[in-house]
Amino acid sequence: MKESNVSKVLHKNNAFLEKKREMKEINVTQALAKNNAFLEELREKSGQDPGQCFQCMKCTGGCPFQFTMDYPPNQIMRMLQNGLIDEVLDSYTIWTCATCATCSARCPRGIDVAKVMDTLRVIAYQKGTTVKGRNMHIFHTAFMSSVKSHGRLYEIGLALGINIGTRKLIQDTDLGLPMLLKGKLSFLPHKIKDKGEIRKLYDYARKIGE
Amino acid sequence: MKVAYYPGCSLSGSARELDTSIKAISSPLGLELVEVPDWNCCGASSAHSTGHFLSFALPARNVIKAEGAGCEEFTAPCPACYVRSFLAQKQLNDDQTMKQHLEEALDQKFGPSTIKIKNVIEIFMDRVTSLHVKKALNGLKVVNYYGCALVKPPETFGFFDDPENPQSMDKIMDLLGAESIQWPYKTECCSASLCFTNQDATWKACRDILQVAEDSGAHAVVAACTLCQNNLDMRQTQVNKKYGTKFNLPVIYFTQLIGLAMGIPGHKLGLDKHFVDPKPLLKSLNLY
Ligand code: SF4
Ligand code: SF4
Numbered sequence: 001m002k003e004s005n006v007s008k009v010l011h012k013n014n015a016f017l018e019k020k021r022e023m024k025e026i027n028v029t030q031a032l033a034k035n036n037a038f039l040e041e042l043r044e045k046s047g048q049d050p051g052q053c054f055q056c057m058k059c060t061g062g063c064p065f066q067f068t069m070d071y072p073p074n075q076i077m078r079m080l081q082n083g084l085i086d087e088v089l090d091s092y093t094i095w096t097c098a099t100c101a102t103c104s105a106r107c108p109r110g111i112d113v114a115k116v117m118d119t120l121r122v123i124a125y126q127k128g129t130t131v132k133g134r135n136m137h138i139f140h141t142a143f144m145s146s147v148k149s150h151g152r153l154y155e156i157g158l159a160l161g162i163n164i165g166t167r168k169l170i171q172d173t174d175l176g177l178p179m180l181l182k183g184k185l186s187f188l189p190h191k192i193k194d195k196g197e198i199r200k201l202y203d204y205a206r207k208i209g210e
Numbered sequence: 211m212k213v214a215y216y217p218g219c220s221l222s223g224s225a226r227e228l229d230t231s232i233k234a235i236s237s238p239l240g241l242e243l244v245e246v247p248d249w250n251c252c253g254a255s256s257a258h259s260t261g262h263f264l265s266f267a268l269p270a271r272n273v274i275k276a277e278g279a280g281c282e283e284f285t286a287p288c289p290a291c292y293v294r295s296f297l298a299q300k301q302l303n304d305d306q307t308m309k310q311h312l313e314e315a316l317d318q319k320f321g322p323s324t325i326k327i328k329n330v331i332e333i334f335m336d337r338v339t340s341l342h343v344k345k346a347l348n349g350l351k352v353v354n355y356y357g358c359a360l361v362k363p364p365e366t367f368g369f370f371d372d373p374e375n376p377q378s379m380d381k382i383m384d385l386l387g388a389e390s391i392q393w394p395y396k397t398e399c400c401s402a403s404l405c406f407t408n409q410d411a412t413w414k415a416c417r418d419i420l421q422v423a424e425d426s427g428a429h430a431v432v433a434a435c436t437l438c439q440n441n442l443d444m445r446q447t448q449v450n451k452k453y454g455t456k457f458n459l460p461v462i463y464f465t466q467l468i469g470l471a472m473g474i475p476g477h478k479l480g481l482d483k484h485f486v487d488p489k490p491l492l493k494s495l496n497l498y
Contacts, residue, residue, distance in 0.1 A: 064399050068411050096408045099255075100358035100399030105373040112363055118258075125259050135406040136259070143256035147268070151250045153219035193248050197271065197316060204315035205263040 031083035038085050046119035052109045053077040059103035059113050069093040073103055073113055080116075089129050094120045095136060148202050151192030213333065214276030214284040214325065215243040218291040219251050224444075225436040227480030228287055231465040232330070234478050239337045246276045252286070252294040255403070266308050267315065269298035277325045287330040288436045289359035299323045329360055331434050332370050334468065335378045338385060344473035346387025349495045353391050353428040354379040354464075355419070357438040358399040373397065379432060379464050386471040393426040395419050402437035416442055417449050420457045429491055430460040432467060439463060443485045460488030470497060 043049050053074070060072040070092045071079065079088050088094070094117055103113035125137065146153055192198070213236075221229040236243045249272050258265030273295055276284045286292040301308050302323045313319055354376075361373045371378045374397060380390040401408075401415035419442065423431050433439040443461040450457055461484070469479040476498045481488055492498035 064415065065401070065404070065408075065411055068408055096404060096411060098358075098399050098401050098403050098411075101362035102358065102397075102399065104363035114363065122259050126261075139406050140256040140259045144253070144260055144264075147251045147253060147257075153223075153251050192250050198250055198268075200315050201264060201267045201271070204311065205261055205267070208263060208311065 028082045031085070033083075035083040035085045039080065039083070042080070042116070042119060042123070045123070046112070046115050048112050048116050048119075050077045050080040050111065050116060052111055053081065053107075054109060056108060058106045058108065062102045062106055063097075064100060064102065065096055065098055068096045073097070073117070076117075076120075077111070077113070088120060089124045089127065093117075094124060097121075148198065149195075151195050151198045211240065211283065212242045212244055212279075212281045214246050214279060214281035216246045216249055216252075216272055216276065216284065216286040216291060216295065218249075218286055218288045220288045220291075220436050220440075224440050225288065227466060227483045228330075228436060228439070228463050230478070230480035230483075231463055231469050232287060234474050235334070235465055235469045235472060238472060238474075239334065239342065241333070241337070244276075244279050244281055246272050246284075247279055249275065252291045252298075254290040254294060258294075263308070263311060265294070266298050266301050266305075267312050269294040270302055270312055271316075273299050273302065273323055273325065273327070274320060277323055281325060283326045283328055283333065285328050285330055285333045289329065289357075290437070292327070292329045293359065296327045299325070299327055329370065331356075331360065331378050331382075331464070334465065335382060338382055338468055340385060342468075343386055343471045345471055345497070347383075347467060347471050347495075347497060348387050350388040350467075350492075350497065351391055351427060351429050352383055352388050352432045352462075352467075353393045353423045353426050354383060354396060354432045355423070355434075355438060355442075355461075356397050357433070357435040358397055359437065360435055361397055379434060382464060382468065383432060386467060388467065391426045391428050393422060393428075395422045400438045400441045402441040405441075412441065413445065413449055413452050416445050417453050417455065420446065420449065420459055421455070423459060424457065428459070430462050430488060432464050433461055434464055446486050458486060460484060460486050460491055462488055 039050075055074055055078060057072075057074045059077075060066055060074045063069075063073055066072050071088075073093070076088055076091065076093055097114070097117040099114050099118055101112070101114040104111070104115065107113055121136075125140070143153065215232070217229055233243065250268060252272060253265055253268040257268055269291070273284065284295065286295050302312075302320065309320065356371075356376045356379060361371055361376050364373045376396060383390045395418070398419055399415060400419060401412040405412045420431075431442060433442070439461050442459075446457050446459070449455060462481075466479045466481055470476065470481075470492070476482070476489070476492065481492070481498070489498055
């Protein structure tokens with residue numbers, strides 16, 4: 001074994017780490033300055049302050065879907081603290097969080113992590129950055145248009161809308177027929193009487209832009 | 211006592227058993243259920259993912275209608291509906307801006323909302339007593355599965371039981387004469403909400419829960435949440451196909467078992483509506 005190799009490697013790595021440290025520092029400062037307004041919006045909408053997180057990782061330890069995420073929940077909190085907003089909004093994590101709130105029940109800093117995730121999804125949805133959560137986008141849109149026209153959910157109509165939208169025409173169709181036979185799906189939509197009131201709520205929502 | 215009953219979209223569809231069994235046990239337990247007049251869909255997770263106002267206004271309209279029907283308590287058995295209604299009432303009382311928006315949209319004035327909003331376990335847990343038990347569920351071994359939505363996070367949605375080791379359903383089952391097995395997956399998430407974005411995660415979560423339930427020696431899983439019950443019951447064949455397992459575990463609502471112990475015949479409790487048929491099990495124990 002050549003001794004010099006080790007020091008070479010060390011030296012090389014040190015230089016790399018040094019550079020990485022430098023880069024990160026610059027990025028963080030810039031990112032924070034750029035994204036302060038976003039963090040303010042997040043705090044206001046969720047009522048939660050990711051700044052409170054001290055990285056104990058209890059949230060991640062108890063998260064049943066951490067194995068499906070690109071960044072575990074504690075890392076999302078850290079990224080928020082560092083202003084890495086685009087990365088957070090583009091993450092798969094926010095779409096594969098099931099909102100089970102195990103993290104929220106356990107966080108020693110009292111942060112409702114699930115609520116943060118939820119708010120991030122809403123913001124991503126409103127900004128249109130839903131590439132990784134595309135199916136959810138289709139689901140929500142189909143759902144809300146069903147409620148708009150009937151006042152209630154029309155399950156078959158919804159399922160059709162989703163399957164067409166996601167181009168997975170046969171997803172869960174193995175469940176459809178048994179559900180029909182057990183009287184759990186109806187062919188016709190349930191409607192409420194006062195659809196006018198629902199219309200008023202939708203119109204008003206459009207008017208105030210919410 | 212008059213209780214406003216908000217079935218929501220799932221109880222008239224995929225969660226028929228829960229609806230039927232709640233209706234069957236309520237009056238013997240001294241509850242007069244009044245369906246919320248002309249209720250609308252609460253918007254569940256879709257309304258609040260798409261905008262703020264509708265996520266408040268849709269469930270708020272239901273709470274107001276229930277209040278108008280002269281009820282003291284309000285229950286929405288689907289946990290998604292329950293949470294939306296609970297939060298809408300909070301906003302009606304605390305968020306003046308939102309309230310004004312609603313008043314403007316509907317051109318009406320609304321007073322403070324005082325109706326007590328309870329989840330489905332809360333409504334029944336203090337009403338069932340040993341006096342109601344006509345036919346004890348002797349020999350039936352169950353694991354009680356609360357899921358996540360009803361118990362977490364406790365501060366936000368009205369604390370009623372321990373978020374990590376809840377006991378309310380266990381106590382009800384003990385009272386009915388069934389044996390509640392303690393198990394570690396009481397509040398594990400079943401991942402129903404991920405079935406569109408990450409179906410693999412849904413199957414895995416269902417598999418894990420069913421596996422632990424079976425390993426615990428339970429004959430059946432007792433559920434309270436419509437999403438959990440649906441997911442574990444309906445997807446059991448999909449799970450078996452995907453993982454080569456042979457699960458055959460009935461997933462029964464706690465209200466169905468209350469009814470059974472009260473001596474109400476099984477077909478009036480929706481026990482014939484399950485994907486995994488609970489009748490053979492119940493018959494083998496002389497309970498059906
Ligand atoms: S549990 Fe709370 S404090 Fe701990 S890492 Fe997670 S968010 Fe941060
Ligand atoms: S709410 Fe989301 S992040 Fe928190 S434990 Fe559940 S899946 Fe994980």
